[in-house]
Amino acid sequence: MTTIQATVTTPKIVLDTRNNVFSFEGESYPEDVNAFFDPIMNPLKTHLKNQQDSNIQFDFFLTYFNSASTKVFFNLFSTLDEISEFNSVTVNWKHHEEDDTAEEFGQDFKEDVNNVSFNFIAI
Amino acid sequence: MTLNDFRTLKEMIEAKNIIFCYNGYLSQEIIVAISSMIKGKLSADETKMGISQKVLYMFVEQAQNITRYSPDQIQNPEQASMSYGSVAIGTEGDKFYIMCSNRIEKTKVAALSEKLEAIAAMNQEELKALYKEKMRSEPDEGSKGASIGFIEMARKSSEPIEFDFIENDEIFDCFTLKVVI
Numbered sequence: 696m697t698t699i700q701a702t703v704t705t706p707k708i709v710l711d712t713r714n715n716v717f718s719f720e721g722e723s724y725p726e727d728v729n730a731f732f733d734p735i736m737n738p739l740k741t742h743l744k745n746q747q748d749s750n751i752q753f754d755f756f757l758t759y760f761n762s763a764s765t766k767v768f769f770n771l772f773s774t775l776d777e778i779s780e781f782n783s784v785t786v787n788w789k790h791h792e793e794d795d796t797a798e799e800f801g802q803d804f805k806e807d808v809n810n811v812s813f814n815f816i817a818i
Numbered sequence: 819m820t821l822n823d824f825r826t827l828k829e830m831i832e833a834k835n836i837i838f839c840y841n842g843y844l845s846q847e848i849i850v851a852i853s854s855m856i857k858g859k860l861s862a863d864e865t866k867m868g869i870s871q872k873v874l875y876m877f878v879e880q881a882q883n884i885t886r887y888s889p890d891q892i893q894n895p896e897q898a899s900m901s902y903g904s905v906a907i908g909t910e911g912d913k914f915y916i917m918c919s920n921r922i923e924k925t926k927v928a929a930l931s932e933k934l935e936a937i938a939a940m941n942q943e944e945l946k947a948l949y950k951e952k953m954r955s956e957p958d959e960g961s962k963g964a965s966i967g968f969i970e971m972a973r974k975s976s977e978p979i980e981f982d983f984i985e986n987d988e989i990f991d992c993f994t995l996k997v998v999i
Contacts, residue, residue, distance in 0.1 A: 759878075762879060796875065797871065
């Protein structure tokens with residue numbers, strides 16, 4: 696299991712590849728989004744594409760993220776949509792009850808996936 | 819500048835209901851610090867979270883645009899690079915406005931102007947379609963972000979985005995942008 700601690704501009708990331716449970720929590724607006732996310736997302740996507748008949752869970756609780764980070768997550772959701780053909784993929788999209796901005800971002804992502812089960816959780 | 823000049827400047831800022839304004843060199847560290855101040859101020863004012871999140875979003879997008887694209891940069895090997903520009907957040911009635919200004923090379927004006935004019939003329943549905951299209955494609959040439967910052971700002975605005983390019987000198991124009999929440 697890999698845990699990357701949060702910084703002021705990057706989220707806490709937990710990658711439990713054994714149980715296929717992954718989480719992203721916090722804020723995301725690093726100056727160079729690709730420099731931060733590429734070393735995390737590239738091996739993660741490779742791992743996901745190697746899964747078959749697995750239960751895969753993603754928990755997101757992102758309180759703030761910039762436009763470049765949005766694209767990183769959008770690309771991750773494309774991969775989730777691809778692998779959902781051979782796996783059961785669940786996304787738990789958490790947001791503060793009053794934070795409709797974070798909720799709307801989740802709705803945008805949800806629209807672009809077909810077989811991923813999406814749960815919105817207001818906290 | 820006299821004491822009186824400075825007071826006049828301050829009074830002008832306050833008369834425009836400006837919560838915060840900055841004119842100078844920005845770095846990622848400064849953006850983080852200002853974000854923290856904005857969160858604290860909006861929270862103390864009991865601003866609705868949906869609104870304060872949008873204000874923060876607009877500020878960070880605009881400030882990071884300055885750090886990425888302002889031609890007036892100081893590269894210091896000992897420190898993070900800094901870029902010159904202006905940002906302001908204020909209120910007009912019950913609405914927030916977020917504005918930024920920085921110089922831009924004249925050679926880049928036509929392309930940016932065309933892009934922003936198209937965005938300013940779009941309704942929410944068209945903005946969303948363009949946003950989805952940009953998400954699926956590679957970033958525009960010369961873009962260090964995801965080319966979707968302006969589209970997202972327009973989607974989160976309650977009024978069309980306003981912008982202009984004013985002659986600065988032979989090489990540069992001055993770019994100014996305003997969004998309203």
